[in-house]
Amino acid sequence: MSTNNKTNRQKDMSFIEKARRAQIIECAIETIVEVGYAQASLGKIAKRANISKGVISYHFLNKEELLEQVVIEYYLACHSFVYPQIEVLTSPKDMLQKYIEAHLTFADKNRKHVFAVMEIVSNGRTSDGKLKFATDHDENIFQPIEDILRLGMREGAFWEFSAKSARVIALTIRQSIDGFSIELMRNPQINVKEYIQELVTIFDKATRK
Amino acid sequence: MSTNNKTNRQKDMSFIEKARRAQIIECAIETIVEVGYAQASLGKIAKRANISKGVISYHFLNKEELLEQVVIEYYLACHSFVYPQIEVLTSPKDMLQKYIEAHLTFADKNRKHVFAVMEIVSNGRTSDGKLKFATDHDENIFQPIEDILRLGMREGAFWEFSAKSARVIALTIRQSIDGFSIELMRNPQINVKEYIQELVTIFDKATRK
Amino acid sequence: MSTNNKTNRQKDMSFIEKARRAQIIECAIETIVEVGYAQASLGKIAKRANISKGVISYHFLNKEELLEQVVIEYYLACHSFVYPQIEVLTSPKDMLQKYIEAHLTFADKNRKHVFAVMEIVSNGRTSDGKLKFATDHDENIFQPIEDILRLGMREGAFWEFSAKSARVIALTIRQSIDGFSIELMRNPQINVKEYIQELVTIFDKATRK
Amino acid sequence: MSTNNKTNRQKDMSFIEKARRAQIIECAIETIVEVGYAQASLGKIAKRANISKGVISYHFLNKEELLEQVVIEYYLACHSFVYPQIEVLTSPKDMLQKYIEAHLTFADKNRKHVFAVMEIVSNGRTSDGKLKFATDHDENIFQPIEDILRLGMREGAFWEFSAKSARVIALTIRQSIDGFSIELMRNPQINVKEYIQELVTIFDKATRK
DNA sequence: AATGAATGAGCATTCATTCAT
DNA sequence: CATGAATGAATGCTCATTCAT
Numbered sequence: 001m002s003t004n005n006k007t008n009r010q011k012d013m014s015f016i017e018k019a020r021r022a023q024i025i026e027c028a029i030e031t032i033v034e035v036g037y038a039q040a041s042l043g044k045i046a047k048r049a050n051i052s053k054g055v056i057s058y059h060f061l062n063k064e065e066l067l068e069q070v071v072i073e074y075y076l077a078c079h080s081f082v083y084p085q086i087e088v089l090t091s092p093k094d095m096l097q098k099y100i101e102a103h104l105t106f107a108d109k110n111r112k113h114v115f116a117v118m119e120i121v122s123n124g125r126t127s128d129g130k131l132k133f134a135t136d137h138d139e140n141i142f143q144p145i146e147d148i149l150r151l152g153m154r155e156g157a158f159w160e161f162s163a164k165s166a167r168v169i170a171l172t173i174r175q176s177i178d179g180f181s182i183e184l185m186r187n188p189q190i191n192v193k194e195y196i197q198e199l200v201t202i203f204d205k206a207t208r209k
Numbered sequence: 210m211s212t213n214n215k216t217n218r219q220k221d222m223s224f225i226e227k228a229r230r231a232q233i234i235e236c237a238i239e240t241i242v243e244v245g246y247a248q249a250s251l252g253k254i255a256k257r258a259n260i261s262k263g264v265i266s267y268h269f270l271n272k273e274e275l276l277e278q279v280v281i282e283y284y285l286a287c288h289s290f291v292y293p294q295i296e297v298l299t300s301p302k303d304m305l306q307k308y309i310e311a312h313l314t315f316a317d318k319n320r321k322h323v324f325a326v327m328e329i330v331s332n333g334r335t336s337d338g339k340l341k342f343a344t345d346h347d348e349n350i351f352q353p354i355e356d357i358l359r360l361g362m363r364e365g366a367f368w369e370f371s372a373k374s375a376r377v378i379a380l381t382i383r384q385s386i387d388g389f390s391i392e393l394m395r396n397p398q399i400n401v402k403e404y405i406q407e408l409v410t411i412f413d414k415a416t417r418k
Numbered sequence: 419m420s421t422n423n424k425t426n427r428q429k430d431m432s433f434i435e436k437a438r439r440a441q442i443i444e445c446a447i448e449t450i451v452e453v454g455y456a457q458a459s460l461g462k463i464a465k466r467a468n469i470s471k472g473v474i475s476y477h478f479l480n481k482e483e484l485l486e487q488v489v490i491e492y493y494l495a496c497h498s499f500v501y502p503q504i505e506v507l508t509s510p511k512d513m514l515q516k517y518i519e520a521h522l523t524f525a526d527k528n529r530k531h532v533f534a535v536m537e538i539v540s541n542g543r544t545s546d547g548k549l550k551f552a553t554d555h556d557e558n559i560f561q562p563i564e565d566i567l568r569l570g571m572r573e574g575a576f577w578e579f580s581a582k583s584a585r586v587i588a589l590t591i592r593q594s595i596d597g598f599s600i601e602l603m604r605n606p607q608i609n610v611k612e613y614i615q616e617l618v619t620i621f622d623k624a625t626r627k
Numbered sequence: 628m629s630t631n632n633k634t635n636r637q638k639d640m641s642f643i644e645k646a647r648r649a650q651i652i653e654c655a656i657e658t659i660v661e662v663g664y665a666q667a668s669l670g671k672i673a674k675r676a677n678i679s680k681g682v683i684s685y686h687f688l689n690k691e692e693l694l695e696q697v698v699i700e701y702y703l704a705c706h707s708f709v710y711p712q713i714e715v716l717t718s719p720k721d722m723l724q725k726y727i728e729a730h731l732t733f734a735d736k737n738r739k740h741v742f743a744v745m746e747i748v749s750n751g752r753t754s755d756g757k758l759k760f761a762t763d764h765d766e767n768i769f770q771p772i773e774d775i776l777r778l779g780m781r782e783g784a785f786w787e788f789s790a791k792s793a794r795v796i797a798l799t800i801r802q803s804i805d806g807f808s809i810e811l812m813r814n815p816q817i818n819v820k821e822y823i824q825e826l827v828t829i830f831d832k833a834t835r836k
Numbered sequence: 837a838a839t840g841a842a843t844g845a846g847c848a849t850t851c852a853t854t855c856a857t
Numbered sequence: 858c859a860t861g862a863a864t865g866a867a868t869g870c871t872c873a874t875t876c877a878t
């Protein structure tokens with residue numbers, strides 16, 4: 001199992017190994033934020049970390065693995081932050097509200113990391129040109145919102161939209177969350193609390209009976 | 210003034226010149242869609258156009274100008290398509306609905322071009338690392354929606370949201386329009402008409418009294 | 419047909435293109451002879467040619483193609499030199515003698531090229547580690563000698579060796595020809611005429627009734 | 628003297644030291660056979676031995692010494708195997724026959740080692756580009772055959788070839804022995820006994836009165 | 837108006853070697 | 858004894874750009 005694999009692998013890593021990888025990942029994130037995905041070379045990442053390029057190759061199989069690690073770390077951290085807050089809730093309305101609030105809070109607290117992940121996810125392609133993270137995204141990102149929407153519909157908490165409606169609403173919510181991260185980069189002094197409140201209101205109105 | 214400059218320049222162009230530029234722009238779009246912004250080199254664009262790399266340099270100052278041209282062409286075409294449809298309307302509600310509908314229709318009819326522009330806008334950076342199209346975007350893209358929202362608020366067509374609310378709503382609408390283009394690439398067989406209807410409904414609910 | 423392809427390709431090449439390729443191939447040969455296969459980098463080849471590394475990439479798809487071209491050029495030149503001399507003969511004994519003599523003469527006149535080809539053929543591997551030119555060698559190199567041997571056997575010109583004997587004799591002759599090129603590099607002042615005579619004698623004795 | 632040096636050095640080695648060196652040498656051989664001289668890096672050798680790269684550097688001065696050791700070990704083992712078999716003979720004819728037979732038998736029983744040595748000997752160069760093992764080869768390899776040939780000539784066992792003939796015959800015999808190893812790699816299911824017989828016959832015919 | 841040719845910087849990656857622990 | 862960590866040079870290759878023709 002891949003999760004298990006991962007755990008074992010990390011267990012097997014020495015403290016120094018983990019620290020170096022963390023440092024490199026951190027510098028990769030900062031480099032991507034600063035110069036953008038296309039210009040973020042291993043050389044620039046190494047320079048930022050004050051290490052030689054070879055060190056990155058020593059700790060990561062290749063550039064791909066490094067960037068994947070940035071993405072994976074985000075998925076895990078984001079999931080760990082968001083889902084405990086949702087699972088304790090019972091009302092779909094509250095769950096949707098918390099979903100938005102938690103994701104925006106996470107994006108706010110991890111601005112660079114989240115922005116870097118979006119750069120990687122939207123630019124990372126396989127050698128045949130296809131977007132690498134497209135399917136993962138689909139399954140792991142949209143599904144949970146749709147689940148909440150469907151639950152709410154069954155319980156009569158939302159207006160009676162169709163399955164297709166649910167999908168579009170889910171997409172729109174996700175886009176507004178990702179869009180928030182972008183807006184945060186362009187406009188760092190945003191009042192986050194207010195933004196959250198606005199977004200919650202918008203989707204409360206959009207879904208309520 | 211830049212607009213004037215532009216016009217003069219285009220006037221001065223021969224028919225062949227314009228045709229070549231159009232062909233190159235077309236191929237640039239297709240290349241970006243196919244391999245992504247980071248991998249879209251002048252070499253690949255030239256190969257797709259069956260011309261030598263030098264031709265591109267001959268017709269465009271540099272890569273930057275070519276990509277800018279892709280974006281500018283989009284802005285002009287999109288504006289020409291959307292605004293005549295809005296300007297004939299008087300009700301803010303109708304205007305908002307038409308704004309969404311027209312943009313989605315345009316994105317559907319110009320899938321590749323719109324997707325390419327998004328790639329360029331979200332990746333294009335100046336040599337100091339800053340996003341090149343960030344401010345243009347702000348002024349040309351968000352303002353019109355905010356105008357509609359403000360108008361509707363003054364006329365009592367929408368609930369009484371604040372200026373900040375208006376901004377968030379505008380952002381969310383734009384994000385949902387851009388997100389539609391991305392979704393269209395991932396999932397080309399989407400029922401566009403339905404999608405438009407869903408989105409119109411969402412933002413009608415989100416803004417109505 | 420590959421030969422035809424080749425011809426067409428070369429026909430399509432401009433004079434300059436052909437000259438550059440020839441120059442690069444020449445420098446590749448000299449570099450390989452001077453520093454050996456493993457140390458013959460594109461950088462060193464470019465430096466010897468007083469051109470930038472990029473020029474090589476411009477004229478050849480990659481290093482592999484360049485080295486293959488060195489080999490192919492040799493095969494064609496060697497074949498053109500050797501076979502006309504053999505085809506006019508009717509006696510298998512004479513043919514074998516001429517085979518040896520012509521190959522050694524060619525190797526003598528094209529010392530560097532032949533040595534370089536041997537370096538490439540004996541070191542060139544595919545990404546899975548297998549020798550790249552092994553099979554070509556088999557078919558194009560050993561077959562002709564075996565043909566002569568078989569013909570001679572049928573005509574009673576040689577002693578009645580078996581098919582397996584023929585193969586070992588063919589191998590041994592080839593090895594002595596390739597070995598001559600290596601010896602020529604180690605010991606450039608060899609008296610080639612004498613060497614040829616000795617080798618002809620050895621294999622005349624080894625095959626005669 | 629280097630031999631003495633060597634002996635002292637090996638005497639000083641602990642059991643573990645010797646075992647480690649043997650293991651590393653073994654893995655170096657296998658790596659060279661599998662991927663070729665140019666691609667046989669210390670990293671790959673270490674991976675095959677399940678040790679860290681540093682271990683190799685610890686036990687060997689550098690890559691050069693490791694490869695030299697592979698060659699030296701072969702020289703010693705080959706010599707120990709071949710010469711006792713020859714020294715007991717008195718007839719030059721028998722000695723030549725045994726020389727061929729013993730070398731081919733050794734090459735058969737130590738396929739990988741012998742092939743690796745040939746890769747090293749034909750590729751190993753000093754920093755100034757000259758073949759490292761060229762002279763060693765000359766002295767240790769060709770001399771013994773020439774000795775047998777000269778002896779046989781003095782005794783009237785062979786036809787009366789000149790000194791130069793003797794050298795070419797010696798070269799040809801060595802080339803056929805080395806060539807056998809290469810053929811063995813390309814074609815591992817060769818009938819070795821038969822091959823030996825064929826080669827013995829060839830050079831018996833080539834040298835007899 | 838177009839092209840082929842060349843450049844030189846930059847890219848990801850591999851490598852032999854060194855060294856502190 | 859052995860290792861993990863790091864280095865810095867070198868490798869093959871791609872790229873945007875320039876320029877003579």
